[in-house]
C-alpha cells in the first residue's frame with residue numbers, strides 16, 4: 001500500500017541533547033483523518049514541522065506522497081496550520097485571503113468557496129482584529145484550503161478555543177476529511193481524537209507507542225463481572241489461563257479475555273458456588289487505553 005505520509009526512523013535531536021522525536025515510523029493512509037495524539041512535549045509539533053520541511057531531521061526520513069518534505073513538489077500537495085497564521089488585523093477576512101491567494105497563486109474565485117466551507121461567509125467583510133479566536137482559527141483553515149490541497153496538516157487545531165469553538169472546529173475537520181482528502185491532526189485531547197479520527201498514532205517522549213483505529217486501540221477483549229463472594233470469584237478467574245488480566249472497577253471485576261468466553265466463565269463461576277449478578281463485554285475508554293499505554297511505556301523507560 002502506498003501511504004500519503006510516511007516516516008522512516010524519523011529522529012530529531014535538538015542541540016545534541018533533547019531527543020524530541022526518536023525513530024518514528026508513521027503511516028498515514030489516503031483519505032483518512034489521522035490523529036497524532038500525545039501529551040505536551042511529546043514531539044508532535046517537531047514531527048509536523050519536519051513533514052513540512054520547516055526543520056530538518058537529525059536522521060531518518062519522511063515522504064509526502066513519495067516527495068521529500070519542503071520541496072515545491074511536496075508543498076504543492078499540502079495545506080498546513082502549524083503555527084498561528086499571520087493575518088493583517090485591519091484587513092477583513094476576505095481581503096486577508098485575497099492577499100494570500102495572490103502570493104500563493106491560488107485563484108481568487110476560490111475565496112468565497114473556502115469562506116463558505118469554514119462558515120465565515122457572513123463575517124467575511126469584518127476586520128480580522130474583531131474576530132473571535134475560533135473565527136481566527138477558522139480563517140487560518142480557510143487559508144490552507146485556498147489551493148484545495150490533497151493533504152491537510154493541522155497542529156492542535158482546537159487549542160485555546162472555548163467549547164463552542166472547539167465543537168465548530170471538530171465539525172469542520174470532519175467535513176474536510178470527507179472524500180479523498182487526507183487530514184493529519186495533532187492533539188493532546190483524547191476525546192477529541194476519538195470523536196474525529198479514523199486512526200490514531202500515540203506518541204510519547206518522541207516515540208510512537210501505539211497505532212491503530214480507535215476500536216483496535218481500545219480492544220474488544222474485556223468482560224465486566226459482578227459476582228459474590230468476590231474473593232472466590234477472583235481466585236476462580238485467576239485459575240483460567242485464557243484470562244490475561246483482572247482489575248477491580250467499581251466493586252466489579254474487569255477481565256481481559258475473549259468476550260466469546262462469557263458463557264463458559266459464567267458456568268464455571270456458578271459451578272464454584274459464586275453468584276453472578278452481571279457479566280457482559282465492555283470496552284475501555286480511549287482515555288484508559290492511553291493511560292495504560294503511557295504507564296506501561298514509562299515503566300519500560302525507568
Ligand SMILES: Nc1ncnc2c1ncn2[C@@H]1O[C@H](COP(=O)(O)OP(=O)(O)OP(=O)(O)O)[C@@H](O)[C@H]1O
Nearest residue numbers: 014018020038039040041042043044045046047188
Ligand atoms: N527549537 C527547539 N529547541 C530545543 N528544544 C525544542 C525545540 N522545539 C521543541 N523542543 C523540545 O522538544 C520536545 C518536543 O517538543 P514539541 O513541541 O515537538 O512537542 P509537542 O508534542 O508538540 O508538545 P506541545 O503539545 O506542548 O506543543 C520538548 O521537550 C521541547 O521542549
